[in-house]
Amino acid sequence: MREVIVTGKTVEEATEKACLELGLPREEVSIEILEMPTRKLFKSTPAKVKATADEAEAPAAEEKPAAPKAEVKPEAPKAEPVVAEAAAPAQETAEEKPVTEAQQAKLDAAVAYLKTVFAAMGAGEVTVTTSKQGEACIIRVEGDDVGMLIGHRGETMESLSYLASLVANRMPGEYIKLGLDVAGYRGKREKDLEALARRMGAKVARTGRSWAMDPMNPYERRIIHSTISGMEGVRSESKGEGADRRVVIYPTDPQAAGTAFERERRGERGGRGGRGGRGGKGRGDKGRKGGERRSSVPAREFADTPREEGAAPMAPKRTQLIDDAEGFALYGKIEL
Incomplete structure (x- = not known):
């Protein structure tokens, strides 16, 4: 097992440095956060992580195909899988x-x-x-x-x-x-992003809720879009501008919970008024029609009715703000 301790401004930056030093992708490295970054008035402490690479995992992965080989050793004709494995690198070089x-x-x-x-x-x-x-x-x-x-x-x-x-x-x-x-960073980063896109795409398809990823550069966004386009039940769009532009993954199922489509459907159901209040449907005669709201100020229906003889005169309606301090000087004599 190989271990390295690396510091960085953030935990993510320290993790990437550790993966580069070990020469392994993020999936094959276990990260232990030793110190979180802190910022003070005159001093800041960087993040410190401990990265461990289990080198014993690689031979274990190779032992899986080795088991059938040990069983088939007595049979000479079944040495063909070895030839197929040797032909795989030839196909990679043929792409060039x-x-x-x-x-x-x-x-x-x-x-x-x-x-x-x-x-x-x-x-x-x-x-x-x-x-x-x-x-x-x-x-x-x-x-x-x-x-x-x-x-x-x-x-x-x-x-x-x-x-x-x-x-x-x-x-x-x-x-x-x-x-x-x-x-070889490009190939490693592509594998990490493809794995991340598949994991987040599966989560969105399972929960029915959209997921906004961290801001990425155009090269990384293209990898995410390419991976999501090959998955069923999800789609992706780029949102934001400049350094904050990111990929948002949406479910394609219109019946998924938590989507805008479902919220619109709920708003169209009966029993809801135009402004989200409860309407008259399903509540008998006590409900309001069409979401109308009654005013809390009583209507002055008596204003236009003829007045009786001998009734006291009505107070005139105030149309102008009365300033009690009008006409007084800013500073006056105060008598005690």
């Missing part, structure tokens, strides 16, 4: 396509620009390789001290990827999709 000369020229320009930026950031010795997967060209960066090139939740990596794409596509030729992957 050759890079054309025009694309390679653009990649070389982007790599030269990135190396200049890496040197200015003090990243030290780095190894840069390029490849093409599907329709996207990937620039992979490896090194001993490349954590600064990733940043918080990969924000620095995405910014560098955007700048490299601008440099590459300023050159003449067909537009290319370019991505930057530092120390």
Whole structure:
């Protein structure tokens, strides 16, 4: 078992640093919070977490396919699964396509620009390789001290990827999709986000209540949308602006509890007035019609009726505010 103790401004930041040091995704690391971050008037204490990676889990996962192999050892023909396992990496490498000369020229320009930026950031010795997967060209960066090139939740990596794409596509030729992957972070982050999206999507489908995720950058939001689109019973939308833009997952079932559709249905039922009060339906003659509200001020029906002879005159209706202090000076003599 490997353990590291890492500090950060927040618990989440310390957790990500610990996962990077261990080189494992978040699902394979157990986190123990040692100290919560605190802020005082003149001093702030960072968060401290203890990350533990159980290396014994990896062999245990490999022992599952090993059990059938031990049983089938006497039978020679059943050695085929080993061949199938060896063929799996070949399929992964087959996905990589050759890079054309025009694309390679653009990649070389982007790599030269990135190396200049890496040197200015003090990243030290780095190894840069390029490849093409599907329709996207990937620039992979490896090194001993490349954590600064990733940043918080990969924000620095995405910014560098955007700048490299601008440099590459300023050159003449067909537009290319370019991505930057530092120390395999992109693949690990994609797996974490896909797992998170599936977990939250299942929760929304089960409870029928929408769920707003934490703010994310466009790259992370695309992964969430792509994962949710492959699930049944849920859909996703991006809400907010700027740094607060986030993904909200909604249930697609209109009968789900807690949805706006259900609240509208409840508002249309009988027995409710137009403003949410109880109407006359279901309460007999005591109810009010159409949600009407009676005034608490009695109507002055006697105002227009003819008056009897000899009756006392009515007080005139006041139409102007009377100021008792009008005409007096601001300061006057006070007699004791």
